[in-house]
Amino acid sequence: MTGILEGKSIAVTGAGRGIGRAVALQCAAEGAHVVVADFGVGMHGEEPTSEVADAVVEEIREGGHHAIAIADSVTEMAAGERIVQSAIDNWGRIDGVVCVAGILRERMLFNMSEDDWDAVIATHLKGTFTLFRAASTVMRAQKSGSLVGFTSAAFQASVAQANYSAAKGGIVSLVRSAAAGLNRYGVRANAVAPIARTRMMAEVPMELPETGEPEDVAPMVTYLLSDLATHITGQIYTVVGGKIAVWNQPHEVRAMFKDGRWTPEEIARRLDATIGQEPMPILAQLEAYRRAAAAAAETGVTPNA
Ligand SMILES: NC(=O)c1ccc[n+]([C@@H]2O[C@H](COP(=O)([O-])OP(=O)(O)OC[C@H]3O[C@@H](n4cnc5c(N)ncnc54)[C@H](O)[C@@H]3O)[C@@H](O)[C@H]2O)c1
Secondary structure, three states: OOOOOOOOEEEEEOOOOHHHHHHHHHHHHOOOEEEEEOOOOOOOOOOOOOHHHHHHHHHHHHOOOOEEEEOOOOOOHHHHHHHHHHHHHHHOOOOEEEEOOOOOOOEOHHHOOHHHHHHHHHHHHHHHHHHHHHHHHHHHHHOOEEEEEEOOHHHOOOOOEHHHHHHHHHHHHHHHHHHHHHHHHOEEEEEEEEOOOOHHHHOOOOOOOOOOOHHHHHHHHHHHHOHHHOOOOOOEEEEEOOEEEEOOOOOOOOOOOOOOOOOHHHHHHHOOOOOOOOOOHHHHHHHHHHHHHHHHHHHOOOOOO
């Protein structure tokens, strides 16, 4: 560790376990004062306990570094304010906010309850807003700061996680909007799409083609928080094991025109031959899984066995 976050004050949500914990530990080891914010809930958002955040604070302090625990739910506006304010009250400033807190409620769309939808959107999407909102006021005035959201490749689409996918897509747009709105004040916003072995990954029903450890994700977040990355904003980075990849910015790829308004029939005649559709990779993957499963059923050999 080279102390690249020396003198900085950083809040990490979901810092009690998994990736958030690895980020909090590395930030502290790099010299930052860290607010360890974690509601200490089960995988679906149940049974909160303050012990989870306290344990990481103890670990950081044992290493001779500085941290305080907050066991609030990031779904509350007041919690976002408390988390940011506690950094200011204790260390006089807030330089970085990392929103890692998350839960899962997997259901097919046709079985998803309002509560499954609300809880996941509130934890991931609103839970990023509550922190970004509170921190951006202070960062705008001090003319510096780094906001880091956590998204997932599942933002593209997810079969049984419409709530999670929508929340993660929302975080991508929130991060890009924060980058656009705060750029003139010297405040940056980026997102990380990780894959790492945690209790959350254990819930994913299929084998993932790539994986890594929570500690593999922490260095990229540390970099984004540091003054080495003051030119980086509005970006989404996948981080898994030894791989770091940048995502493209969405843009229109083809257009068709006519003078005046189209009729539905005209659109039907022209669309396929001109702008067509953009391929949706997940549909091809699902088709491949279905074929493999059908072949396995015929031969009695399980795929990946
Ligand atoms: N693990 C992966 O492979 C993977 C893949 C894609 C995206 N992600 C994202 O990375 C982030 C971290 O995932 P993880 O695997 O480390 O999860 P994890 O379950 O190990 O840790 C999440 C932490 O968030 C906390 N939390 C949940 N709700 C909260 C709330 N309302 N307020 C405050 N804290 C709350 C939990 O108590 C828990 O300690 C999540 O946003 C997740 O969606 C993870």
